Amino acid sequence: MGSMTSIDHASTPNASASLAQAPEPADALVAARATAARAASRELAALRRQDKDAALLAIGDALVAQQERVLAANAQDLARGEANGTSASMLDRLRLSPERIEGLRSALAELAALPDPIGELVRGQTLPNGLRLRQVRVPLGVVGVIYEARPNVTVDIAGIALKSGNAVLLRGGSAAQDTNHVLVEIIRDALEASGLPRYAVQTVDDGGRPAAQAMMRAVGLIDLLVPRGGHSLIQEVVRNSRVPVVQTGEGNVHLYLHADAPLQRSVDIALNAKVQRPSVCNAAETLLIHADAAETSRAVLQALTAAGVRLHADERAAALVPELSLEPATEEDWATEYGDLQMAVHVVDSLPEALEHIRSYSTGHTEAIITDSIASQQEFIRGVDSAAVMINASTRFTDGGEFGLGAEVGISTQKMHARGPMGLSELTTTQWIVEGDGHVRS
Amino acid sequence: MGSMTSIDHASTPNASASLAQAPEPADALVAARATAARAASRELAALRRQDKDAALLAIGDALVAQQERVLAANAQDLARGEANGTSASMLDRLRLSPERIEGLRSALAELAALPDPIGELVRGQTLPNGLRLRQVRVPLGVVGVIYEARPNVTVDIAGIALKSGNAVLLRGGSAAQDTNHVLVEIIRDALEASGLPRYAVQTVDDGGRPAAQAMMRAVGLIDLLVPRGGHSLIQEVVRNSRVPVVQTGEGNVHLYLHADAPLQRSVDIALNAKVQRPSVCNAAETLLIHADAAETSRAVLQALTAAGVRLHADERAAALVPELSLEPATEEDWATEYGDLQMAVHVVDSLPEALEHIRSYSTGHTEAIITDSIASQQEFIRGVDSAAVMINASTRFTDGGEFGLGAEVGISTQKMHARGPMGLSELTTTQWIVEGDGHVRS
Numbered sequence: 001m002g003s004m005t006s007i008d009h010a011s012t013p014n015a016s017a018s019l020a021q022a023p024e025p026a027d028a029l030v031a032a033r034a035t036a037a038r039a040a041s042r043e044l045a046a047l048r049r050q051d052k053d054a055a056l057l058a059i060g061d062a063l064v065a066q067q068e069r070v071l072a073a074n075a076q077d078l079a080r081g082e083a084n085g086t087s088a089s090m091l092d093r094l095r096l097s098p099e100r101i102e103g104l105r106s107a108l109a110e111l112a113a114l115p116d117p118i119g120e121l122v123r124g125q126t127l128p129n130g131l132r133l134r135q136v137r138v139p140l141g142v143v144g145v146i147y148e149a150r151p152n153v154t155v156d157i158a159g160i161a162l163k164s165g166n167a168v169l170l171r172g173g174s175a176a177q178d179t180n181h182v183l184v185e186i187i188r189d190a191l192e193a194s195g196l197p198r199y200a201v202q203t204v205d206d207g208g209r210p211a212a213q214a215m216m217r218a219v220g221l222i223d224l225l226v227p228r229g230g231h232s233l234i235q236e237v238v239r240n241s242r243v244p245v246v247q248t249g250e251g252n253v254h255l256y257l258h259a260d261a262p263l264q265r266s267v268d269i270a271l272n273a274k275v276q277r278p279s280v281c282n283a284a285e286t287l288l289i290h291a292d293a294a295e296t297s298r299a300v301l302q303a304l305t306a307a308g309v310r311l312h313a314d315e316r317a318a319a320l321v322p323e324l325s326l327e328p329a330t331e332e333d334w335a336t337e338y339g340d341l342q343m344a345v346h347v348v349d350s351l352p353e354a355l356e357h358i359r360s361y362s363t364g365h366t367e368a369i370i371t372d373s374i375a376s377q378q379e380f381i382r383g384v385d386s387a388a389v390m391i392n393a394s395t396r397f398t399d400g401g402e403f404g405l406g407a408e409v410g411i412s413t414q415k416m417h418a419r420g421p422m423g424l425s426e427l428t429t430t431q432w433i434v435e436g437d438g439h440v441r442s
Numbered sequence: 443m444g445s446m447t448s449i450d451h452a453s454t455p456n457a458s459a460s461l462a463q464a465p466e467p468a469d470a471l472v473a474a475r476a477t478a479a480r481a482a483s484r485e486l487a488a489l490r491r492q493d494k495d496a497a498l499l500a501i502g503d504a505l506v507a508q509q510e511r512v513l514a515a516n517a518q519d520l521a522r523g524e525a526n527g528t529s530a531s532m533l534d535r536l537r538l539s540p541e542r543i544e545g546l547r548s549a550l551a552e553l554a555a556l557p558d559p560i561g562e563l564v565r566g567q568t569l570p571n572g573l574r575l576r577q578v579r580v581p582l583g584v585v586g587v588i589y590e591a592r593p594n595v596t597v598d599i600a601g602i603a604l605k606s607g608n609a610v611l612l613r614g615g616s617a618a619q620d621t622n623h624v625l626v627e628i629i630r631d632a633l634e635a636s637g638l639p640r641y642a643v644q645t646v647d648d649g650g651r652p653a654a655q656a657m658m659r660a661v662g663l664i665d666l667l668v669p670r671g672g673h674s675l676i677q678e679v680v681r682n683s684r685v686p687v688v689q690t691g692e693g694n695v696h697l698y699l700h701a702d703a704p705l706q707r708s709v710d711i712a713l714n715a716k717v718q719r720p721s722v723c724n725a726a727e728t729l730l731i732h733a734d735a736a737e738t739s740r741a742v743l744q745a746l747t748a749a750g751v752r753l754h755a756d757e758r759a760a761a762l763v764p765e766l767s768l769e770p771a772t773e774e775d776w777a778t779e780y781g782d783l784q785m786a787v788h789v790v791d792s793l794p795e796a797l798e799h800i801r802s803y804s805t806g807h808t809e810a811i812i813t814d815s816i817a818s819q820q821e822f823i824r825g826v827d828s829a830a831v832m833i834n835a836s837t838r839f840t841d842g843g844e845f846g847l848g849a850e851v852g853i854s855t856q857k858m859h860a861r862g863p864m865g866l867s868e869l870t871t872t873q874w875i876v877e878g879d880g881h882v883r884s
Contacts, residue, residue, distance in 0.1 A: 046824050127846060131835060140857055141827065223857055244858045265880040272882035381875060382488050385583065393573060393878030402883070403874070404569060415582055415665055415871035416686045417859040429857035432845070433823060436835025438707040440714035441844070 026210030027217065030169070033202040034221035037142045037167035040197035044165045045139050047196070049116035055194035056112040056159055060105030062190040063155065063183070067101045070186070073178040074151065081175055089279075094149045094176055104155045107407070111159050114406040117424040118165045132435040137428045139165030144215045144222040145409075146237055148229035149173035154183045157228075158201045160407040162191075164427040167200045169222060171212045173229075177205055216241035224427070228410055231337070246418055246426075248410030251281035251365035252337045253395045256354045256380070257300065258371035259292035265392065266296045266370050267303045272394040273368065275307045278340050281411060282366055282398040285337050286344040288354045294320060301326070301345065309341045316347035334361045351376055355383035362386055364413045366398040387413060387420035468652030469659065472611070475644040476663035479584045479609035482639035486607045487560070487581050489638070495554035497636035498601055502547030504632040505597065505625070509543045512628070515620040516593065523617055531721075536591045536618055546597045549849070553601050556848040559866040560607045574877040579870045581607030586657045586664040587851075588679055590671035591615040596625045599670075600643045602849045604633075606869040609642045611664060613654045615671075619647055658683035666869070670852055673779070688860055688868075690852030693723035693807035694779045695837045698796045698822070700813035701734035705741050707834065708812050712742045714836040715810065717749045720782050723853060724808055724840040727779050728786040730796045736762060743768070743787065751783045758789035776803045793818055797825035804828055806855045808840040829855060829862035 044052075063070065074096045081091050117137050124134035143166045147153045154172055161168040172180040180203065188198040204211035215222060216237060225245045227237035238247050255273050257266050273284035287304075289297040301321045304311060311317075312333040313326035326345070333344040334357070348354045358367050368390035369380040381389050388398040398420065400408025405423030412418040418426035486494075505512065516538045523533050559579050566576035585608045589595045596614055603610040614622040622645065630640040646653035657664060658679060667687045669679035680689050697715050699708050715726035729746075731739040743763045746753060753759075754775040755768035768787070775786040776799070790796045800809050810832035811822040823831050830840040840862065842850025847865030854860040860868035 042825070125846065127844070131839060131844075133845060135862075244856070268880060268882050276883060377877075381873075383484070384873075386873070388874040388876060391875070391877040393876055393881040394883050396883040397573060397876055397878075397881065398874070402569070402573075403575060404567060414686070419871050420577075420874045429861050431823075431826075431828070432830040432840070432862045433833070434830060434835055434839055435819075435833040436839075438710060439835040439839065440710050441718060441836050441838040 026207050026214040029207045029211055030204055030214040030218050031221055033204055034142055034144075034169055034218055036199040037169055037202045038221070040200040041139060041141045041165070041167035043197050044162065044167060044200055045118070045141075047165065049118075051194070051196070052116070052163055052165070053112035055191055055196050056108045056162060058194045059155070059159065059187050059190040060108035062186050062193075063101055064105050066182075066186050067098055070096060070101060070179065070182050071098075073182040076178045077151075077176050080178075086175065090149060090175070094151065094179075096151060096179065100152065104152060107156060108159050111163050111407050114163065114424060116163070117428050120425075122430055129439060130437070131439055134433050135430050136433060137425065138431045140223040140427055140429050142167050142169060142222050143427060144169045144171070144218070144225040144243065146171045146212050146215065146225065146227050146229075146233065147173065148233060149175040151176045151179040151183060153228060154180050155187070156407065157409065158184075158187050160409055160424065160427065162196075162200065163407070164424045166223075166427055168202065169215065170201070170203045170205070171207075171215060172203070172205055174205070174208070180205055213240070216243060218243055223429075226409055226422075244417075246410070246412050246422065247414045248412050248422065249281045250337065250363040250413055251283070251411070252286065252335065252361055252363040253282060253284045253365055254286045254288055254354075254358050254362060254367045255284040255395060256288040256351075256358075256367070256369045257290060257293050257296060258351065258369055258373065258376050259290040260372050260376075261290070261293050261296050261370040262372070263296045263299050266293075266300050269368070269370060269392070269394050270300045271303055271307055273396055274304060274309055274343050275341065276394075276396060278338070280396075281337075282396050283339070284343065284368070284395045286334060286346065286357075286361070288357060289317060289320075289345065289347050290351070290354070291316070291347050291349050297347075304343060307341075309343050311343055311345050313345040314347060317345040320347075337363070351379055352383070355380070358384060358386075364415075365411065366390060366395045368393065368395045387411065468649050468656040471649045471653055472646055472656040472660050473663055475646055476584055476586075476611055476660055478641040479611055479644045480663070482642040483581060483583045483607070483609035485639045486604065486609060486642055487583075489607065491558035491560075493637070494558070494605055494607070497604060497633055497638050498550045498554040500636045501597070501601065501629050501632040502550035504628050504635075505543055506547050508624075508628055509540055512538060512543060512621065512624050513540075515624040518620045519593075519618050528617065532591060532617070536593065536621075538593060538621065542594065546594060549598060550601045553605050553849050556605065556866060558605070559870050562867075564872055571881060572879070573881055576875050577872050578875060579867070580873045582665040582869055582871050584609050584611060584664050585869060586611045586613070586660070586667040586685065588613045588654050588657065588667065588669050588671075588675065589615065590675060591617040593618045593621040593625060595670060596622050597629070598849065599851065600626075600629050602851055602866065602869065604638075604642065605849070606866045608665075608869055610644065611657065612643070612645045612647070613649075613657060614645070614647055616647070616650070622647055655682070658685060660685055665871075668851055668864075686859075688852070688854050688864065689856045690854050690864065691723045691807075692779065692805040692855055693725070693853075694728065694777065694803055694805045695724060695726045695807055696728045696730055696796075696800050696804060696809045697726040697837060698730040698793075698800075698809070698811045699732060699735050699738060699742065700793065700811055700815065700818050701732040702814050702818075703732070703735050703738050703812040704814070705738045708735075708738045708742050709745045711810070711812060711834070711836050713745055713749055715838055716746060716751055716785050717783065718836075718838060720780070722838075723779075724838050725781070726785065726810070726837050728776060728788065728799075728803070730799060731759060731762075731787065731789050732793070732796070733758070733789050733791050739789075746785060749783075751785050753785055753787050755787040756789060759787040762789075779805070793821055794825070797822070800826060800828075806857075807853065808832060808837045810835065810837045829853065
């Protein structure tokens with residue numbers, strides 16, 4: 001993914017400053033905007049659902065009504081990208097169109113239709129002493145997002161944050177800076193026209209790379225930082241941030257064909273998991289095959305090869321289909337998230353051996369098994385320490401939309417706070433409210 | 443609290459090693475024990491509740507049956523503490539007795555009586571495409587705890603971890619090292635006698651301070667690190683750990699008397715919140731008084747003074763009770779968690795002014811209001827960004843036991859993962875399980 005996968009250096013002369021030496025101005029910029037966002041977040045926390053939903057619809061309408069302005073800015077970003085020799089696939093991620101803007105409006109409308117996570121009663125009871133106790137969902141406050149060159153993320157995240165009562169501090173990729181600038185302006189104008197605080201959506205794009213670094217230091221100013229993008233962006237934020245981070249989107253995803261895996265089902269699921277959209281994090285990267293599933297395995301390997309997948313196979317897997325002359329897998333292949341039409345293939349003699357391989361190499365995203373055995377399914381579920389386990393289904397289903405969560409901030413591969421698709425609830429915390437009548441503790 | 447509040451230096455010659463320079467052996471020690479704990483945690487995750495509960499009861503019985511051994515080790519720790527000039531209050535925290543050991547058994551029995559958090563269905567539905575989706579509670583895996591000189595924490599934490607299916611890596615204060623050594627041995631023997639893996643409970647006390655530092659670096663080996671102790675221990679862990687931490691137990695707790703606060707209720711709650719147990723984190727530290735509640739305020743300030751509380755008052759508060767000649771509060775008082783019979787007092791002209799003060803100085807633990815106004819209560823709840831809000835009740839109720847959560851790991855003052863009293867659920871994460879019939883994504 002080249003330079004797009006790390007926090008880019010384009011916008012400032014101080015790109016080489018390390019975290020420790022980063023200049024004061026970026027910290028001051030982030031502090032000022034985060035403080036304004038904090039003030040706005042207090043207003044958002046008290047909003048009624050109907051007012052948030054009306055604002056979401058107003059943002060969608062404004063984006064469509066002002067699409068010429070958006071597309072003009074996007075054309076500037078695209079022209080700059082072309083001049084810089086940006087790849088066609090990156091340009092496609094950067095590109096907006098009337099259809100894509102209409103898609104943004106639809107997504108905002110879907111968000112408006114979702115229940116409000118704020119105020120949800122998580123638990124509650126009247127205690128033996130008569131205290132009335134309840135745990136209620138409240139917004140986190142200020143959510144920071146550092147992302148790359150997909151300008152639709154700007155609108156998605158602003159919408160999810162608004163619905164969950166949070167203010168956002170955005171830092172997008174500089175390749176999309178003109179588009180993002182116009183999108184943020186339209187969003188803020190629509191917020192204001194809806195009677196909501198325009199400072200609820202903040203960008204620090206003008207602060208460049210030092211501002212991204214300052215976000216990672218903004219303890220107490222930003223409640224949660226989410227990196228959205230490629231491996232190196234995520235790792236940079238996870239390693240350097242002192243603000244709490246949720247790690248999302250790294251998927252070294254495994255598909256295991258058990259000894260009893262039916263042939264056609266295995267072919268269908270393997271093709272779907274690998275080929276349907278190979279660039280996304282829930283696409284499968286390693287195929288594990290039980291040695292007793294030779295006929296099924298042959299059919300799967302042939303189908304994958306026919307679909308253009310470059311297979312990296314261990315010796316026993318290669319021997320199943322000698323006519324394909326598969327290239328040998330290396331240790332590195334087991335740990336690789338290809339993100340394209342490549343896949344590693346490993347033969348195991350047992351389900352425990354498959355589990356051991358998964359535990360050694362998985363990033364904790366999604367693992368799938370194909371089997372008709374209840375006992376094997378249970379053993380697989382218990383043995384896998386990942387956010388999602390698929391039984392007789394494609395790994396591609398690990399997705400907030402598919403799970404019915406509506407919007408998605410990303411897919412958490414960590415265990416703390418959120419695990420798997422992060423929807424609206426995952427952008428909240430809780431508050432305990434205790435009502436007494438003069439109660440004291442004895 | 444002196445040297446007991448930071449990770450103590452007693453056990454090794456390498457006490458001055460910084461995190462970056464810490465010796466290899468500590469990392470190897472932590473890695474070996476965490477790896478053994480990880481293996482044990484996989485067995486624990488699959489246990490039935492009845493087997494975990496039986497083991498909890500067996501541990502309690504073993505502690506009582508072998509109490510002479512425990513008390514002998516404890517006497518060694520106490521003798522060493524006395525020789526070192528340890529304070530009487532610290533020695534009291536360190537001391538076990540037959541009654542306290544019986545208390546540990548009771549706590550384990552109460553834990554056994556609580557529902558099993560593992561396997562709890564958080565959410566679930568059959569999706570439109572027929573996929574059967576469920577989100578289920580699973581253990582975190584390996585929980586690390588760094589704590590100080592209260593040996594009862596060793597048993598409490600081991601019990602909570604076992605019930606929630608987690609293995610633990612313990613690092614206790616060296617002042618309690620002999621007691622902890624015997625407690626861990628008894629716990630492990632009882633686990634083994636119950637057919638559970640003895641390596642589920644691990645100590646790295648023999649690794650001294652470098653082992654505590656190595657725990658903070660053990661990314662991927664330890665899933666969650668909880669510091670339990672004073673301010674400097676907590677800050678040291680929060681600042682230095684690269685393993686996810688939940689910050690617990692810092693309580694700059696506020697009690698606000700609104701303009702309409704009734705006199706007797708205010709006196710009762712203020713005394714309870716400040717005096718009943720001043721050393722704990724849910725004791726109140728700052729009293730905020732509405733200027734219109736002069737008569738009530740006078741009664742509260744007189745009662746607190748009569749109870750031996752040293753008040754640090756702003757000018758207007760001091761002027762309410764000139765006969766008491768209260769000492770003037772400084773800026774530092776507003777931010778101080780005294781942990782003893784001292785309290786800061788500040789007069790405000792409005793509820794918003796009280797909220798502004800709380801937001802400026804609170805550690806996010808607990809804030810209380812005394813009022814009979816529904817509107818003021820709602821404004822207070824919305825304006826406070828802390829784990830718990832008390833309405834007409836003492837701040838002392840913020841406690842896992844009081845909340846009916848049973849056991850408590852600590853009281854989280856952060857927003858991510860857990861907020862407020864951390865019970866069994868807070869030591870879990872979730873896993874999404876998706877069952878299909880050959881489903882592929884279109």
